[in-house]
Amino acid sequence: MKNKLLDLFWTYLKIGAFTFGGGYAMISLVQAEIVDRKKWIDQTQFLNMIAISQATPGVIAINTATFVGYEIGGFWGSLLATLGVTIPSFVVIAIISTFLTYFLSLEWIAYAFNGIRAGIIVLIFDAVIKMRRSVSPNAFNFIVGAAAFLLATFTDISVVILILIGGVLGIIWQVYIVKAYEGEKNE
Amino acid sequence: MSELLTLFFVYFEIGLFTIGGGYAMIPLIQQEIVNHYHWITLQEFTDFIAIAESTPGPFAVNTATFVGMRVGGLLGAFFAVLGCILPSFIIILIIAKWLKNFQDNKFVKGALYGMMPVVIALILNAVFILFLNNVMNTTLSDFSLAGFDWKALVCCGIAAFIYYKFKIHPILLIVICAGLGLIFYGLPTLF
Numbered sequence: 001m002k003n004k005l006l007d008l009f010w011t012y013l014k015i016g017a018f019t020f021g022g023g024y025a026m027i028s029l030v031q032a033e034i035v036d037r038k039k040w041i042d043q044t045q046f047l048n049m050i051a052i053s054q055a056t057p058g059v060i061a062i063n064t065a066t067f068v069g070y071e072i073g074g075f076w077g078s079l080l081a082t083l084g085v086t087i088p089s090f091v092v093i094a095i096i097s098t099f100l101t102y103f104l105s106l107e108w109i110a111y112a113f114n115g116i117r118a119g120i121i122v123l124i125f126d127a128v129i130k131m132r133r134s135v136s137p138n139a140f141n142f143i144v145g146a147a148a149f150l151l152a153t154f155t156d157i158s159v160v161i162l163i164l165i166g167g168v169l170g171i172i173w174q175v176y177i178v179k180a181y182e183g184e185k186n187e
Numbered sequence: 188m189s190e191l192l193t194l195f196f197v198y199f200e201i202g203l204f205t206i207g208g209g210y211a212m213i214p215l216i217q218q219e220i221v222n223h224y225h226w227i228t229l230q231e232f233t234d235f236i237a238i239a240e241s242t243p244g245p246f247a248v249n250t251a252t253f254v255g256m257r258v259g260g261l262l263g264a265f266f267a268v269l270g271c272i273l274p275s276f277i278i279i280l281i282i283a284k285w286l287k288n289f290q291d292n293k294f295v296k297g298a299l300y301g302m303m304p305v306v307i308a309l310i311l312n313a314v315f316i317l318f319l320n321n322v323m324n325t326t327l328s329d330f331s332l333a334g335f336d337w338k339a340l341v342c343c344g345i346a347a348f349i350y351y352k353f354k355i356h357p358i359l360l361i362v363i364c365a366g367l368g369l370i371f372y373g374l375p376t377l378f
Contacts, residue, residue, distance in 0.1 A: 018243055019243060019244070020240075020242070020243055052282060052289060053279070055295065056282065057202075057203050057204060057274060057275075058203065058278055059245055059248070059271065059272060061247070061248075062245065062247070062275035062276065066276050067279050067282075078279070079276075082275075086245075086268060090252050090268055093238075093239075094252055094261060097257065097264075100238070100253075104234065107376075112365035115342050115346075115364040115365055115367035115368020115372070117317075118345075119237070119342075119361050119363070119364030120236050120237050120317070121314055121343055121346075122343060122346045122347045122360070123350075123357050124210060124213065125347075128310050131306070132307055134303075144301060144305060145308040148309060149311055152309055153327065158218065159214045159215050163306065166302040167297075167298035173297070174300050175293050175294060181296060
């Protein structure tokens with residue numbers, strides 16, 4: 001058991017050190033290492049964990065690491081997997097940020113970052129478009145989305161409050177008005 | 188010490204309300220870290236996003252480490268990252284132990300259904316604010332066209348064209364945009 005925990009930690013350390021782009025990019029690496037190679041969990045279990053991790057608040061990469069770790073080694077497994085996936089980021093960024101202020105004060109680096117900021121705007125906008133495609137284009141989503149955009153732009157209402165209101169409206173709409181989940185298995 | 192605790196709780200809130208992937212943090216960070224506590228500027232945050240995208244590891248942990256380092260050095264980074272990952276850790280432990288059918292519950296499904304359009308709208312709003320800040324050099328509450336930077340707009344246009352036309356990796360897009368920045372902002376200073 002102890003060896004398995006160490007192995008889990010080491011595997012997640014590698015995953016943390018070699019994935020770019022966070023939770024979604026990590027899925028294929030976790031699949032290759034933990035499902036296909038080490039066979040610690042099977043494919044169905046893994047897909048179920050991904051579904052839950054996406055449907056829960058929190059950082060998706062951390063959610064899946066905690067979940068996979070718990071299945072393999074209980075509490076200590078979840079702790080070691082989470083630490084493993086976090087430590088490489090922490091170390092790399094801590095080192096970079098020590099030099100960053102100096103680095104950004106260099107004239108030509110600052111010029112480069114003027115261009116990079118334009119690229120970041122494009123990347124985030126693209127993420128919005130991709131997320132938009134993942135929700136169905138119906139009146140509820142359009143009205144709630146438009147209202148949230150206007151409220152976020154023109155008022156000081158907190159982001160958290162807006163998300164919570166969305167959650168309440170979603171329950172009212174899906175559960176009580178369109179009864180979308182009738183006939184499904186519910187807990 | 189109190190600032191470290193504040194950092195921890197602010198990041199705990201950010202981690203808790205990150206729904207649907209790392210970019211969902213951006214509006215929360217803009218609201219709390221940039222506008223409320225003034226720990227970093229919007230421009231610094233945009234630069235952090237660029238570096239977080241081009242370094243390994245979860246985007247959320249990368250940006251938390253950056254902000255934490257800026258506010259309180261290594262200890263600050265530790266508290267920010269701890270705050271950011273703790274909600275995930277606690278919620279998933281509870282689900283893994285007792286609530287395996289969590290995502291089949293109709294109230295959970297309904298709440299997520301309603302949160303998604305809000306999260307998407309909030310990220311769109313965040314990118315709108317970044318656009319105003321970087322291209323127009325203005326804010327909505329104090330709007331003016333005086334700071335309009337046509338070079339930034341051209342860089343955005345070229346970046347969007349290359350990204351959609353050639354479907355390149357985000358890191359390659361960042362490298363290309365660095366080149367655009369050097370050409371549009373650096374080159375003219377030589378003449």
